[in-house]
Amino acid sequence: MFSTDEFKAQGKYFVFVxxxxxxxxxxxxxxxxxxxxxxxxxxxxxxxxxKVVGYKxxxxxxxxxIAREKGK
Structure with a gap:
C-alpha cells in the first residue's frame, strides 16, 4: 500500500514518520x-x-x- 502512487501523492501534504x-x-x-x-x-x-487505528x-x-480538512 505505501508504495502506491495514491499513497505517495499524499507526501506533498504530510511528513511520514x-x-x-x-x-x-x-x-x-x-x-x-x-x-x-x-x-x-x-x-x-x-x-x-x-487518528486511525487498525488496518483499513x-x-x-x-x-x-479528513486529516487535511481538520488540520486547516
Missing amino acids: HIDVDTNQALKQQFGVGGIPDLRFLKSDGTEVH GMAVLGDFD
Whole structure:
C-alpha cells in the first residue's frame, strides 16, 4: 500500500514518520498506542487532528482527506 502512487501523492501534504513502538515505549505511552497500525495526524505544533487505528487498506486514503480538512 505505501508504495502506491495514491499513497505517495499524499507526501506533498504530510511528513511520514515510522516509529517502532516496541523500542520507543515513551512515545507509545505519550500517544496511548494500543493497537497497530496506529496512524496519527498532527499539526506542525504537535496538535493531533485525526487518528486511525487498525488496518483499513486503501480506504485509509479517505482519512488523509479528513486529516487535511481538520488540520486547516
